[in-house]
Amino acid sequence: MFQQLLRIISRKRSENLSQDHVFHRNFNNNYPLIERGEGVYLYDTQGVRYLDGSSGAVAVNIGHGVQEVVNAMTKQASHVAYVHTLRFETSLQHELASMIASLAPGDLDTVYFTSGGAEANESALKLARQYHLGNNDQEKFKVISHSISYHGNTMRTLSIGGDQKRKELYDKELHGGVIHLAPPYGKRSDFENLQEDEYVDYCLNQIEKKILEEDPETISCFLIEPIVGSQIAAFPMPDGYLKGIRKLCTQYNILLVADEVMTGFGRTGEMFAVNHWRVTPDIITFAKGVSSAYAPLGGMIVNNKTIQTIKDKWDGKFAHGYTFSGHPVALAAGKANINYLLDKELVPNVKQKGRYLRKRLSELMEKFTCIGDLRGRGLMLGFEIYKNKKTREPFNQSQKAAEELNQICIENGVVFYPGQGLIDQQPFDHILVAPPFVITDNEIDHMVDLLEKSLKIFERRFK
Numbered sequence: 001m002f003q004q005l006l007r008i009i010s011r012k013r014s015e016n017l018s019q020d021h022v023f024h025r026n027f028n029n030n031y032p033l034i035e036r037g038e039g040v041y042l043y044d045t046q047g048v049r050y051l052d053g054s055s056g057a058v059a060v061n062i063g064h065g066v067q068e069v070v071n072a073m074t075k076q077a078s079h080v081a082y083v084h085t086l087r088f089e090t091s092l093q094h095e096l097a098s099m100i101a102s103l104a105p106g107d108l109d110t111v112y113f114t115s116g117g118a119e120a121n122e123s124a125l126k127l128a129r130q131y132h133l134g135n136n137d138q139e140k141f142k143v144i145s146h147s148i149s150y151h152g153n154t155m156r157t158l159s160i161g162g163d164q165k166r167k168e169l170y171d172k173e174l175h176g177g178v179i180h181l182a183p184p185y186g187k188r189s190d191f192e193n194l195q196e197d198e199y200v201d202y203c204l205n206q207i208e209k210k211i212l213e214e215d216p217e218t219i220s221c222f223l224i225e226p227i228v229g230s231q232i233a234a235f236p237m238p239d240g241y242l243k244g245i246r247k248l249c250t251q252y253n254i255l256l257v258a259d260e261v262m263t264g265f266g267r268t269g270e271m272f273a274v275n276h277w278r279v280t281p282d283i284i285t286f287a288k289g290v291s292s293a294y295a296p297l298g299g300m301i302v303n304n305k306t307i308q309t310i311k312d313k314w315d316g317k318f319a320h321g322y323t324f325s326g327h328p329v330a331l332a333a334g335k336a337n338i339n340y341l342l343d344k345e346l347v348p349n350v351k352q353k354g355r356y357l358r359k360r361l362s363e364l365m366e367k368f369t370c371i372g373d374l375r376g377r378g379l380m381l382g383f384e385i386y387k388n389k390k391t392r393e394p395f396n397q398s399q400k401a402a403e404e405l406n407q408i409c410i411e412n413g414v415v416f417y418p419g420q421g422l423i424d425q426q427p428f429d430h431i432l433v434a435p436p437f438v439i440t441d442n443e444i445d446h447m448v449d450l451l452e453k454s455l456k457i458f459e460r461r462f463k
């Protein structure tokens, strides 16, 4: 009887193994099966090598296969893999929080841990609301954001972000209470003749008008990517814009939340992107680069005034929490990753390599008529893809130009982060280039050569 049962189980297992049980991101795609990663390269089971020109989802900042991080995670898991942070703590929680607080600007001194970016933003939205309720501002609940931005894939973060394609399925259930502003991306509209500072003043005036129209007493926070990542390919806020928003937020008692999920921990050549403009938000949210994706980790860094309200008005309790908040193995990855980042001086390296990468990419812009508008900071650069560069005529949306170009790149052994944006109802394609911080000049040359080879094929196919 027992033997028979074993035979049935074994038959079922072998049948199951030959069947595909994975709920894929896209059932029609063939994904290379990756076996190993080292530095800027990934290797599949056939031995094919891919240069990771986007650090995964702009996350593997220190590169693949760093043993120091793996060892730290293994050591922590062998001591204790998990504690419930509602009941217990680990010393790692204190160590990593104080490390992160020491790197953060101004009085952002207190760190809350999550497992990723959307959870981090959800936490910040709830904290902002609880802060205002604690101060008897009962009506403050609305969130301001840019209509071109990405803050996560949960229902609330999706409703606040601007990814129209991801949102369209959920029209009925996406919540209200969001004030969407046009991003300060004046090139496509009527503002091309304005100087940058005039344009920024114009935008800030429009924002103030909107705040007054909506009633400041109903607005809780402004959630903003200082350099917009996946939705518009590394588009930095113009000079003066963030400072102006900081001022408006202070004036109207709106918490400023900088979403540094993609930009945080050195990606743009500063530890946090807000440092480029010397702006201190009330909350910074982070994920990706905090652990270089060796483990799911994210969180928020909160300023003292917000924490004080939770302590004084809420008996010290933030009405929130996740099972995996402060997961010891993820924290071990975070601590080892940040030590590695600092010991190897990788953030200054980002500035240096970013300059070289920008130079090489701008040479490519000269050679091809289908790409242009190179922008970004550090090792977070982006460009747009056009049918006609002179008139900025985009490819037809259905041609999925960025996806197609990236697919050709993958066939040639390099991978980037493609996207499709929408400005003034005009769709356009873009590519984010964001390799790991450890990339060498030779590897940059190799990456750009592979992109060039792919662009030649792309131009032939799309002519």
Ligand SMILES: Cc1ncc(COP(=O)(O)O)c(C=O)c1O
Pocket: 057, 115, 116, 117, 118, 119, 121, 150, 151, 152, 153, 225, 229, 230, 259, 260, 261, 262, 287, 288, 298
């Ligand atoms: C700016 C920004 N915010 C939030 C998120 C969501 O992070 P996660 O996918 O870890 O939930 C992302 C992810 O790409 C992001 O780029």
